[in-house]
Each structure stands twice: as structure tokens, then as C-alpha cells.
Amino acid sequence: MKARVFAWLLLAALAAPVRADDTMPPAPYAYRQLADPRAEAKAEALMETLRCLVCQSQSIADSDAPIAGDMRNQVRLRIARGEDPEEIRAWLVQRYGDYVTYAPRMTRLTWPLFAAPLGLLALAAVLLRRRFTGGRAA
Amino acid sequence: MLAEFGLAALWLAAALAALQLLGGAMAVRDPDNALGAAVRPVAVVQGLLVAIAFAALVALFGQTDLSVKLVAENSHSAKPLIYKLAGTWGNHEGSMLLWVTVMGLAGGFVALVERRLPEATMRATLAGQAFVSLGFYGFLLFASNPFARLSPPPAEGQGLNPLLQDPGLAFHPPTLYLGYVGLSIAFSFAIGALVTREVGPAFARTMRPWVLGAWIFLTLGITAGSYWAYYDLGWGGWWFWDPVENASLMPWLAATALLHSCSVLAARNALRAWTVMLGVVAFSMSMIGTFLVRSGILTSVHAFAVDPRRGTFILALLAINIGSALVLFALRAATVTEGERFAVTSREGALVFNNVMLSSILGIVLIGTLYPLFTEAFGEKVSVGPPYFNPMTAIFVVPMLLVLAVGPLLRWRRDRLARVQLSLLPPLVVSAGALVAVLALGVRPGLPMVGLVLAPGLAVASMMPLRGRHLRRLPLAVWGMVVAHAGIAVALFGMACDSAFSTEKLVAAHIGDVVAVGPWQVTLSGIEPVAGANWTALEGELLVRYEGGDAIRMTPQARSFWAPPQNTTVSALHTRWNGQLYTVLGEETEDGRWQLRLWWKPFVPLIWGGGFLVALGGVLALAGRVLADLRRIVVRDKIAWRRLRQGRRA
Numbered sequence: 001m002k003a004r005v006f007a008w009l010l011l012a013a014l015a016a017p018v019r020a021d022d023t024m025p026p027a028p029y030a031y032r033q034l035a036d037p038r039a040e041a042k043a044e045a046l047m048e049t050l051r052c053l054v055c056q057s058q059s060i061a062d063s064d065a066p067i068a069g070d071m072r073n074q075v076r077l078r079i080a081r082g083e084d085p086e087e088i089r090a091w092l093v094q095r096y097g098d099y100v101t102y103a104p105r106m107t108r109l110t111w112p113l114f115a116a117p118l119g120l121l122a123l124a125a126v127l128l129r130r131r132f133t134g135g136r137a138a
Numbered sequence: 139m140l141a142e143f144g145l146a147a148l149w150l151a152a153a154l155a156a157l158q159l160l161g162g163a164m165a166v167r168d169p170d171n172a173l174g175a176a177v178r179p180v181a182v183v184q185g186l187l188v189a190i191a192f193a194a195l196v197a198l199f200g201q202t203d204l205s206v207k208l209v210a211e212n213s214h215s216a217k218p219l220i221y222k223l224a225g226t227w228g229n230h231e232g233s234m235l236l237w238v239t240v241m242g243l244a245g246g247f248v249a250l251v252e253r254r255l256p257e258a259t260m261r262a263t264l265a266g267q268a269f270v271s272l273g274f275y276g277f278l279l280f281a282s283n284p285f286a287r288l289s290p291p292p293a294e295g296q297g298l299n300p301l302l303q304d305p306g307l308a309f310h311p312p313t314l315y316l317g318y319v320g321l322s323i324a325f326s327f328a329i330g331a332l333v334t335r336e337v338g339p340a341f342a343r344t345m346r347p348w349v350l351g352a353w354i355f356l357t358l359g360i361t362a363g364s365y366w367a368y369y370d371l372g373w374g375g376w377w378f379w380d381p382v383e384n385a386s387l388m389p390w391l392a393a394t395a396l397l398h399s400c401s402v403l404a405a406r407n408a409l410r411a412w413t414v415m416l417g418v419v420a421f422s423m424s425m426i427g428t429f430l431v432r433s434g435i436l437t438s439v440h441a442f443a444v445d446p447r448r449g450t451f452i453l454a455l456l457a458i459n460i461g462s463a464l465v466l467f468a469l470r471a472a473t474v475t476e477g478e479r480f481a482v483t484s485r486e487g488a489l490v491f492n493n494v495m496l497s498s499i500l501g502i503v504l505i506g507t508l509y510p511l512f513t514e515a516f517g518e519k520v521s522v523g524p525p526y527f528n529p530m531t532a533i534f535v536v537p538m539l540l541v542l543a544v545g546p547l548l549r550w551r552r553d554r555l556a557r558v559q560l561s562l563l564p565p566l567v568v569s570a571g572a573l574v575a576v577l578a579l580g581v582r583p584g585l586p587m588v589g590l591v592l593a594p595g596l597a598v599a600s601m602m603p604l605r606g607r608h609l610r611r612l613p614l615a616v617w618g619m620v621v622a623h624a625g626i627a628v629a630l631f632g633m634a635c636d637s638a639f640s641t642e643k644l645v646a647a648h649i650g651d652v653v654a655v656g657p658w659q660v661t662l663s664g665i666e667p668v669a670g671a672n673w674t675a676l677e678g679e680l681l682v683r684y685e686g687g688d689a690i691r692m693t694p695q696a697r698s699f700w701a702p703p704q705n706t707t708v709s710a711l712h713t714r715w716n717g718q719l720y721t722v723l724g725e726e727t728e729d730g731r732w733q734l735r736l737w738w739k740p741f742v743p744l745i746w747g748g749g750f751l752v753a754l755g756g757v758l759a760l761a762g763r764v765l766a767d768l769r770r771i772v773v774r775d776k777i778a779w780r781r782l783r784q785g786r787r788a
Contacts, residue, residue, distance in 0.1 A: 031724060031733050033644050044642070051521045057380045059523070062373035064707070102523025109513050110520060116505045117530050120498040124534075127494055132482045 029076035030069030036080075043079040046088060047072055049102045059102065141206050144194030145285040148235075151187035151242060152275035154180050155268045158245075162265020166333055169258055177261045178249040181268070185246025192226075192239040195284055199226045205291035208232060208284050214297035214701045216672045224308035225298045230432060230448070231284035233311060237428070238274045240319040244348075245271065248323055254344045254767075256336060263330030270322055270421075273455040281451045297701035300673070306366040314359030314386055318424040320352025321393060328417030329463060332470045337410045342403035345417065347763050349400055353393040354756040360386050361749030372707040372722045374737045376636070376745060379527045384507040385427030388500055392420035395496040398489050406550055408478040408486055411471055412493070418467060422460045423500070429456050430507070481552040488545030495538035502530045532585055539592055539630070542623060543599035561602045569595030581638050589634030597627035614762025622755025629748025635717075635741035646731040656738030658719055659683045665723075665732060673699045675708070678723040678732065682712060694723040718742050 034040040047061035052068040060068040060075075071092070078088050092100050104110050157173075158180045165174025195208075199222050204210045212229040213222055227236045245267040252260065278284065302308075327345045331337045363386065368376040377383065396416040403413045429452045480486040506522045513520045543565055547558040572594045581587045600623035603616065643655040647662045654660070664679040675697040681689040694710040712719045717740035724733025 031644050031735075032646070033642075049523065049525045051523065057378060057523075058371075058373075059375075059378075062371065062375050062378070064372075097519060099519040099521055102521050103525030104509075104520050104522050109516055109518055110509070113505065113509050113522065113526070117498075117502060117533055120501045121533070124494045124498050128491060131476075131490055132487065 027070050027073035029073040031072075032076075034076050034080055039079050040076075042085055043072075043076045046079070046085040047075055050075070050089070050092060051100050051102055053096060053100060140194050140198055140203070141285040141287060144191045144198070145283070147187045147191040147194065148275070148279065148285070151184050151191060151238075152272065152279060154184040154187065155242075155271045155275055158184060158268035159265050159272060162261045162263075162268065165258065165261040166265070174261055177264050181249035181264050182246040184268075184271075185242040185244075185249075188239050188242035192235055195232060195235060196223055196226045198285075199223060199232075202295060204293075204295055205287055205289070207286045207288040210288050210292050210295050212296065212298055214295040214672065216701065217298065217303070218671050220305070220308060221298060221303045224302075227311050227315075228298050228302050231278070231282045233315070234274065234278055234282055234432070235284050236312065236315055237319055238271055238278060240315050241267070241271050241274065241322050244320060244323050245326075248348070252344060254340060255330075256334065259330045259334045259336045259341070261330075262333040263326045266326035266329035266333075267322065269329075270325065270459055273459060277448075277451050277455060281448050294701070297672075297699075299702070300697070300699040300704050300706050303672075303699075304366065304370055306362055307370070310359060310362050310366060313355050313362060317352045317354075317356030317359055317393075318386075318389060318427065320348060320355060321389060321421040321424050323348040324352065324393075324396060324417045325421035325463070328414045329466065332414060332466050332474070335470065335473055337403075337414055337474050339404050339407050342400045342413060346397070346400045346404060347760055347767075349393060349397050349417075349420075350756055350760045350763070353390070353397055354753050354760065356386070356390045356393060357749060357753040357756060360390055361746050361753065364749070365746045369709050369711060369720075370706075372709050372735075374640070374642075374720050374735075374739065376742075379506070379522075379524050381507050382431055384503050385430045388503055388507075389420055389423040389427060391496050391500040391503070392416060392423045395493045395500075396420050399493055402486050402489050403477070406478050406480070406486060408476065408480060409490065409493075410477045411474045412476070412490075414474065415467060416493075416497075418460070418463045419497075419500075422456075422463070423504075425452075425456050425459060426504075429453060480550070483548065483553050483555055485545060485548045485550045485553070488541050488548055491541050492538050492545065495534045495541075498534045499531050499538075502534070503527070506530070528585055532588070536588065536592070539596055539626075542626070543596055546600075546603045546619060546623065561605055562599070565595040565599035565602070568598045586634045586637035589630050590638060593627050593631035593634060596630065597624055600624040600627055614765065615759045616762075618755045618757070618759030618762060620755070621758060622752045625748045625751025625753075625755055627748070628744050628751055629746075632741050632744030632746075632748060636739055636745065639740045640742070641738045643734075643736040645734050645736075646727045647734050648731050651731075653734065653736060655719075655736040656740075657685045658736075658738055659686065660719075660721070660734070660736055661689075662732060662734065668695065670697075672701060673697045676723065678721075678734070680710070680721055680734075682719060682721075684714065684719075692719075692721050694721045696723050696725070713743055716740055 034043060044061060048059050050060045050071065052058045052060050052063035052065055052071075054065045054067055055063050058068075060071045063069075074092075075088055078091075079085070089101055089103075093105070098105065098107075104113055106114055158177055161171075161173035161177040161180065164171040165177060168174075198206050198209055199213055200219065202209060202213050202215045202222060204213075204215075208229060208231050209225075212232075213225045217225070226232045245264060248267070249260075249264055255263070324345055327341065327348070331341045360383075363383070364376050367378065367383075368374065396413065396419075399409045399413040399416055402409045429449075432448070432452060506527055509522055510520055544555075544558065544562065547561050549557075569591050573591045576587055576590045581590065600620055603620055604612070607616075641656045643653060645651075645653050647653060649662055649664060652659055652661050659682065661681040662678060663681050666677045666679065668675050668677045675695040677693050677695045680692040680694070682692055683689050690712055692710040692712055695708040697706050697708055698704075699706070707722050707724070709720060709722045711721070717738060720737040720739060722735040724735060726732055
């Protein structure tokens with residue numbers, strides 16, 4: 001019995017270094033929430049729209065990657081300091097590029113993305129109009 | 139030996155697909171061609187052969203034959219048997235083989251049982267099915283042979299991604315594939331009908347059960363996949379607008395639209411060209427989804443370059459299949475008239491409106507998913523995520539839900555809203571009540587609030603078609619519609635509740651600490667090491683109490699797999715009627731405390747409950763249609779038999 005417990009403890013100890021080298025420079029707010037629930041809610045809303053840079057496609061709010069933890073820490077600290085969420089987003093975009101935000105900015109290259117719903121609405125209107133006016137005529 | 143046997147079966151199946159295409163094409167030109175009569179049997183044998191090839195691969199994975207390259211790269215002898223078998227489709231080659239297997243079996247099944255359409259249309263349909271299959275056979279045999287050997291065989295395999303070693307995910311891909319590939323039948327029917335110019339109610343009635351079947355599997359696959367992402371990734375999210383998720387959502391949207399336009403065509407002989415078009419679009423979305431997922435182009439254009447041959451091959455297939463279908467459509471569209479007319483306020487009118495809304499949502503998802511690829515070609519990486527998809531799809535979802543509440547109450551052809559206003563009163567009252575409740579609870583304005591107000595009204599509205607009907611004599615298909623529409627309302631309510639009311643707690647706790655999250659008190663009572671077949675883990679023991687009630691034991695784990703070496707978290711969930719407590723064990727901090735992530739998510743299981751209701755509605759509708767068809771066949775045979783006897787007597 002004792003030997004088995006010992007074996008498990010040994011295994012756990014062997015597993016420990018794997019987990020330990022994930023720790024980057026201390027990021028106290030990577031896994032800690034802000035004390036003020038309103039500030040925390042603001043931070044969470046922002047974190048959910050920022051992309052983890054090393055994961056397949058997860059927001060920094062949904063990632064165990066060290067860099068995501070670091071970014072969560074940054075976001076929480078800056079929100080606590082009273083910065084505006086969009087300012088923080090802009091700062092991160094400046095640092096990491098447009099890839100980091102899930103909310104695409106309207107630029108020279110991305111405007112069709114925002115025109116798309118309008119185009120689809122127009123197309124839908126034309127399709128429906130044609131069908132229904134045709135229906136009335138018959 | 140088994141690998142060579144499987145490869146031989148695959149080659150034979152491919153050869154038969156070529157024969158099936160040839161026979162079908164000859165039969166279209168000359169109905170008396172002898173090869174035409176061979177099309178059905180060839181389709182059946184082709185399906186059997188490709189199934190044998192797939193069974194051979196499953197067997198190779200089952201016995202972990204490391205001399206097969208695919209097995210060595212994706213399996214490991216220490217894996218539990220179920221994940222060895224599931225490993226068959228957990229990789230590129232195996233999943234493509236599963237794809238053609240489902241296609242072959244579906245084609246064979248259609249060839250065996252479907253007798254309602256004119257024989258010429260059936261042969262053209264099976265030729266279409268063979269045409270698409272041939273492309274995928276070529277892809278397997280020339281660019282991704284699943285049976286390739288490895289010499290010398292390695293001592294041990296490389297293992298399967300631990301995230302995929304989960305019962306939910308073992309069966310998620312086959313379910314989705316049944317849906318994806320089931321839509322190939324709709325595609326082939328559309329091709330067959332276009333070639334022989336037989337687009338009418340009979341075509342719609344024949345196609346409908348196949349579309350329904352594929353749609354049920356897609357619904358189940360998406361629902362299960364979403365639940366998997368929810369509990370396996372360990373962060374409590376259930377939909378990420380991830381390109382892989384979108385790849386499964388797009389065929390579902392198209393299939394949903396197709397299903398409804400099929401009903402209009404079957405009942406009213408209207409929307410002919412539109413239905414054929416959707417049949418082509420639905421399977422095209424399946425292929426685009428497969429291309430996006432399988433080519434690896436999604437995460438980055440650079441991943442595409444790892445094996446450009448494969449990506450190019452699928453892209454070429456995609457272009458040939460969709461391109462030729464669209465050319466055929468363009469050539470024949472002029473001869474396919476739209477059919478019967480109808481007024482705006484009519485069942486058809488509502489169905490057309492929602493068809494257009496579904497197609498628009500499909501458009502948004504397609505553009506949003508592909509756009510990052512486009513900008514990357516210009517050297518700029520952007521991300522398109524929830525902040526784009528949520529509001530943009532809502533533009534179309536909200537009107538669609540409103541029409542969904544009214545549409546089923548309307549009569550075919552022409553109706554007045556005044557006639558149904560009494561039935562609309564209860565849903566309106568319920569939604570108004572929900573609005574008051576939501577305002578009283580202090581929910582902030584936004585999409586979750588819209589969902590919370592709409593969902594209860596929609597749930598009531600979806601029941602309204604039952605009003606004044608004799609419930610026991612109501613056709614199963616109508617029950618199916620009611621259940622599926624109610625399922626949409628249930629899922630919507632779950633989604634809105636999750637967004638509006640979830641509470642999250644991240645803490646570092648000493649053993650013995652008590653943490654409050656929502657109405658729960660969570661005590662960390664211990665950490666124990668545990669082990670499984672191919673992993674070790676630290677298991678946290680949590681004692682949780684709901685509003686001071688009895689303690690319930692929960693055991694989230696932090697697992698370390700050794701082949702391949704990877705750490706994952708295994709969340710522990712406790713479900714009550716009014717929500718789910720979600721717990722995750724994180725890492726140990728330097729001062730000996732343990733990271734805990736806790737969520738209280740009110741009514742969140744309704745998301746998947748609603749998804750299953752939608753699928754159940756599909757099952758009821760399918761059962762109703764198939765039973766009605768069988769009854770018709772029995773009656774027809776009886777009449778024929780009686781005539782025969784009377785003829786003899788006379």
C-alpha cells in the first residue's frame with residue numbers, strides 16, 4: 001500500500017517540472033480576478049475578444065498558454081488602472097498587429113467585411129421582392 | 139497483408155465508380171444501353187468494397203500494426219481500444235477514407251431502395267454520385283494513401299492527441315461525416331433531376347428523406363461537438379466561431395434551408411429552381427468545409443505549404459464539382475420554371491423569407507470565415523471572431539425567429555394575418571412577461587437580452603400549430619416540426635442565459651478553503667495523484683453545496699499524457715435542473731495553493747438539450763415520411779394483388 005502511494009507521489013513529482021517551466025515572469029492577474037466585479041466584468045468582456053497568439057483559435061480568456069496568461073494580466077492591470085478597454089485593444093494591436101483582436105477594425109482591406117451584411121440585405125430584398133411581386137401578378 | 143487487401147478493395151471500388159459514371163452517362167444518351175442496367179448493382183458493390191477497405195483500416199488500427207505508416211503516426215499500443223479504433227478517423231487519410239466510405243454506402247443504399255423516380259433520373263443521379271466519389275478516390279489513391287507501409291516499422295507509435303481521446307470526440311466526426319456526405323445524395327439528386335429535366339414534387343419527395351437524414355446527423359454532430367468543446371477545452375465556452383466549427387455550421391444552414399424548400403416543392407410544386415440550387419449549395423458547403431479543415435489552410439497559409447499537393451488537390455476537386463454543377467444549373471435553369479405562385483402572407487411566403495434569411499446567415503459565416511485567408515494573401519493577418527459574427531448574424535437571425543413564430547400557423551397559397559392573430563396573442567404575452575422579468579433582473583441591453591425575451595415567446599408560438607388539432611391524429615411530420623422549432627427556442631434560451639447570468643470565479647485555494655460561486659459553496663478538500671492507461675493526473679477533491687444543502691463530491695483533474703507528452707485539464711461538471719456547476723483544477727502556485735476555475739452557468743444545458751430536440755424533431759419527421767411511404771407501397775401492392783386476382787376470376 002505504502003509503496004503504491006510512494007509510486008504515485010514519484011510520478012507526480014516527475015510531472016511537476018513539466019508544469020513548472022510554463023511559468024513566465026510573474027503575472028499575478030493571469031489566473032486571479034480583479035476585486036471590483038464591475039472592472040472584472042469589463043476586463044472579461046475585453047479578454048473574450050482578444051486572440052491568443054499561439055493557440056489554434058482561442059481567445060486569451062479561454063487559453064492556458066503562458067502568453068495568454070501574460071496578456072490577461074496586462075488587461076486586468078490596465079483596467080484596474082482605469083484605462084478604457086478600447087485603448088487597451090489599440091495598444092495590443094499596435095504591439096501584436098491586427099491578428100490579436102477578434103473584432104476586426106475597418107481598414108482599406110477589411111471594409112468589404114462590413115459591407116457584406118448590407119450587400120446581403122440588398123440581395124435578400126431583391127430576391128424576396130422579385131418573388132412576391134411576381135406572385136401578385138399571377 | 140491486410141493493408142494490401144484494403145488497398146486492393148479501394149482500387150476496385152474506384153474502378154467500379156468509374157464504371158458507374160460511364161454506365162449512367164451512356165444511359166442518359168441512350169436509355170436502352172445495356173450498361174445502364176448495370177448502374178444500380180455496380181453502385182451497391184462499389185459501396186460494399188469501399189466499406190471493406192475501411193473495415194481493413196479499422197482492423198489495422200485495432201491491432202496497432204505499426205508497419206502501416208498511418209497507424210505508426212497516429213496510434214500507440216498503450217491506448218484504450220476504443221481510442222485505437224477512433225484513431226482510424228482522427229487523421230487526414232483515415233477521415234478521407236471514411237468520407238468516401240459513407241459516400242459509397244449512401245449511393246449503394248439509394249441504388250438498392252429508391253424506386254420512386256423515373257429510372258433515367260435515378261441513373262443520372264447515381265452517375266453524379268460516382269462522379270463526385272471518383273474525385274475523392276483519386277485523392278486517396280494518389281495523394282493520401284491510408285495503407286502505405288513503413289519500413290522498418292518503428293518500435294512504438296506516436297499516439298493520438300489527448301484532446302481527441304474522449305468518448306464524445308470518438309463519435310463526433312463519424313456523425314458529422316454522415317451529415318456532410320449524406321448531403322452528397324441531395325447534390326446527386328439535384329444533378330440527376332437537372333440532367334433529365336425532372337424537377338417536380340416527386341423529385342422533392344424522393345430527396346426529402348435523404349436531406350432529413352443528413353440534416354439530423356449534422357444537427358447531432360454540431361450539438362455533440364459543441365458540448366465537447368465546452369467540457370473538454372476546460373474554459374466553459376461552447377461556441378467559438380472557430381473556422382472548423384463554421385465549417386460544420388455552413389452545411390447545416392444550407393441543409394436547413396433545403397429541407398424547408400423541399401417541403402414547399404413537395405407540397406405545392408413551387409420553388410423548383412431554388413430547391414435545386416440549394417441542393418447544389420448544401421453539398422458544396424460540405425466540400426468547402428472539408429477543404430478548409432483538411433487542407434490545413436485555416437490556421438495559416440503556411441500550414442497549407444506543408445503539403446501543397448493535398449490542398450491543391452482538394453481545391454481542384456472543389457472547383458470541378460461545384461463548377462460543373464453550377465454550369466449545369468446555368469444551362470438548365472431556363473427550362474426549370476419556378477412553378478406555382480403564392481402570396482406574401484402564406485406558408486410559402488414565410489418559408490421563402492426564412493430561406494433567404496438562412497442563406498444570408500450562411501453568407502455572413504462564409505465571408506467571415508474566408509476573409510482572413512484573403513487578407514493574408516495581401517500580407518495582413520486579421521482575426522474575425524465573435525464581435526463580428528454575433529451582431530452580423532443577429533441582423534438576420536432575429537427577423538427569422540419572428541417569422542418562424544408566425545409561419546407554421548399560416549395556410550398555403552394565400553392567408554391573412556388577421557386569421558391567426560388569436561394564436562399570436564399567447565406568445566406575445568409570454569414575451570412581454572419575459573421582457574418585464576429581464577428588466578427587473580437588471581440584464582443589460584444587448585443580444586442576450588433579445589434572446590431572453592424572444593425565446594419564451596418562440597417556445598409558446600412553436601406549440602401553437604397544435605391548437606385545435608386532434609393530437610392523436612396529427613401526422614408525425616407535424617409533431618417533428620413542432621418539436622424542432624421548440625428545440626430552437628430552448629437552445630436560444632440556454633445561450634442567452636449563459637451569456638447573461640454566468641458567474642466565474644478564479645481563485646488560488648489552500649486545501650480546506652471555501653469559495654463561493656453563485657449559489658454554490660465549494661470546498662477544496664484534497665489533491666490526490668491518480669493514473670489511467672496512458673496518463674497520470676492530479677485529482678482535486680471538491681465538496682460542493684448548493685445554497686447550503688448536502689455536500690456533493692466533484693473531482694476535476696489535471697492530466698499528463700506521455701504519448702504524445704501533453705498536459706490537459708479534465709473538468710468536472712455537476713448538473714442541476716437549473717444549471718451547471720463547472721470546475722477545473724489548474725496549477726499549483728509557489729506558496730502551495732491550487733488554482734481553481736469555477737463557473738455557475740444557469741440553464742446552460744438547455745443549449746444542447748435544444749439541439750437534441752431539434753434533431754429529435756427531424757427524427758419524428760423522417761419517421762412520419764418513411765412510414766407514410768411504406769404504407770403507400772403496401773396499399774399499392776394490395777391493390778395490384780386484388781386486381782390480379784379479379785382479373786384471373788373474370
